[in-house]
Amino acid sequence: MVRNIALLREALHDEPRARLHLTHLSTAVALDAVRAARAEGLPITCDVTPHHIALTDAWIAGDRRWAWEFSDRRPAELNPTADAYDTNLRVCPPLRNAADAAACRAALRDGTASALATDHAPHSREKKEVEFGVAANGIAGIETALSVALAAHAAGELPLSLLVAALTTGPAAVLGRPELARGLTVGGAANLVVVDRAASWTVSRGTLVGRSANTPLLGRKLSGTVLLTLTNGEVAWQATMFS
Numbered sequence: 001m002v003r004n005i006a007l008l009r010e011a012l013h014d015e016p017r018a019r020l021h022l023t024h025l026s027t028a029v030a031l032d033a034v035r036a037a038r039a040e041g042l043p044i045t046c047d048v049t050p051h052h053i054a055l056t057d058a059w060i061a062g063d064r065r066w067a068w069e070f071s072d073r074r075p076a077e078l079n080p081t082a083d084a085y086d087t088n089l090r091v092c093p094p095l096r097n098a099a100d101a102a103a104c105r106a107a108l109r110d111g112t113a114s115a116l117a118t119d120h121a122p123h124s125r126e127k128k129e130v131e132f133g134v135a136a137n138g139i140a141g142i143e144t145a146l147s148v149a150l151a152a153h154a155a156g157e158l159p160l161s162l163l164v165a166a167l168t169t170g171p172a173a174v175l176g177r178p179e180l181a182r183g184l185t186v187g188g189a190a191n192l193v194v195v196d197r198a199a200s201w202t203v204s205r206g207t208l209v210g211r212s213a214n215t216p217l218l219g220r221k222l223s224g225t226v227l228l229t230l231t232n233g234e235v236a237w238q239a240t241m242f243s
Contacts, residue, residue, distance in 0.1 A: 001022070001029075001030050001033050002033065004020060004022065005020070005033065005037050005042065005044065007020075008020040008037075008042055008043075008044060009042065012042075012043075018043070019043040019044070019045070020042070020043065020044045020045075021044070021045045021046065021047075021174055022034060022044070022045075022046040022047075023046070023047050023117060023119075024047065024048070024049050024052070024093060024117065024119050025046050025047070025048055025052075025104070025107075025113070026048070026049070026052040026093045026094075026095075026096050026100060026104065027093075027096055027100045027103070028099060028100050028103035030046075031046070031048075031103050031104065031106075031107045031112055031113070032103075034046045034107075034112055034113075035107070035110075035112045038112065045114045045115075045174050046107075046112065046113050046114065047113055047114060047115040047116065047117040047170075047171075047174070048104040048107060048108065048113045048116060048117070049116070049117055049118065049119045049141070050116060050118060050141055050144070050145045050148040050149060051091065051095065051119070051139055051141060051148070051216075052093075052095070052096065052100075052101060052104050053067065053101055053104045053105045053108070053116070053148075053149075053152060053157075053158075054066055054067050054068075054101070054148045054151060054152060055067060055089070055095050055101070055216070056070060056095055056096065056097055056098050056101055057094065057095045057096060057097055058070070058078055058097075058098075059086075059089050059095060059216060060084065060085060060086070060089050060095065060132075061078050061080060061084050062078075062080030062081060062082045062083060062084040063078045063079050063080050063081065064081050064082050064216075064220075065079065066151060066152075066155065067098050067101035067102065067105075068098075068101075068102070068105075068152065068155045068157050070098035071098065085132040086216050087128045087129070087130065087131075087132050087135035087214075088128060088139060088214045088215055088216040088218070089139075089216045090132055090135045090136070090137055090138075091119070091121075091137055091138060091139055092137040092138070105152065105157050105158060108158060108162060108163075108166055109158065109159075109162065113166075114166075114170045114171075114173060114174050115166055115167075115170040115171040115174055116145065116149060116163065116166035116167050116170070117171065118141040118142045118145045119138070119139070119141060120139075120140060120141050120142040121136075121137065121138025121139060121140065121141075121214075122138070122140040122210055122211065122212030122214065123136045123138055123140070123212055123214045124212065127214075128214045138214065139214060139215055139216065140208075140210055140212045140213065140214045140215050141215065142210070143208055143209060143210060144203060144215060144217050144222065145167070146167065146195065146224050146226065147201075147222035147223060147224040148217075148222070149163040149166070149167065150163070150197060150222075150223055150224040151222065151223065154223065168181045169181040188233075189232045189233030189234075190230045190232075190233050191230060191231055191232065192228070192229070192230040193226060193228070193229050193230075194226070194227045194228040194229075195224055195225065195226055195227065196224070196225050196227055197223060197224050198223070199223070199224070199225040200221055200222060200223045200224075200225070201221070201222060201225050202219065202220070202221050202222075203215060203217040203218050203219065203220050203221075203222060204218060204219065205218075225239065226239065227239045
C-alpha cells in the first residue's frame, strides 16, 4: 500500500496523467492511507467489497451476525449459529474484524472509497468442498451484492443514494467512463435496473442464476429482488413474475 502510493508520487513527476486505483481494500489502516493520499492531492481511488462491509472474521467461527451488529470498540463475544470454517468464507483479502468493516462503510460514506466492487469469484464445488486452508479464495458475490448493500442501508449504515452511486456512477467514474451510468434520457437507450426493495428472497442453489454457489449467504433471507435489467435498451434480465 505505502509502496504503491510512493510509486504514484514518483510516476507523477514524469507522467502527470498517472493515477492509481486500489481494489478490495479491507482494513482501516489501508483506507486511512488512501484518505491521507487524497488529502495530499494525489489522484488515487479505491473500492471496498460487499462482504468486507457486512461480514466479519467471526463468521468463520460460525457467528453469522452482520458486521454492524457487533461493537466496533471491543471484541465481541461469539455467538455461533452455524458450522465453523465454511470454505465459502475463505477470501482474499480475508475477512476482518468489526472495526475494519465499520471503516469500510465509513470510507464509502466520506467518499474515500469510490465504489462497491463485488470481487465476484465463482468456484466449483471441487475447489471449495475441501479443508478450509486449501480451499480456493473467493465468494460468488455478484448476485447478492445489492441485497447485502440494502441490508446495510436498512441498518442505517449507508444512505440509499450513496449505495446506488457506489454500484453505478462510482465505478463508472473510476473507469473514466461516465457514459456507462448516464441515466435516463428521452429517446435514449436505457441502462436501468428495476428493484423491488420490499420483496425478499432466500439465497440457495435454486435461486442463484450462476453456475457457482460458493457464497456463505446460502440459506439466508435477504431483501431486494431485481425485476428487470436493461442494457443499452435491451432486456438483459427479466424476472418471471415481471414478464
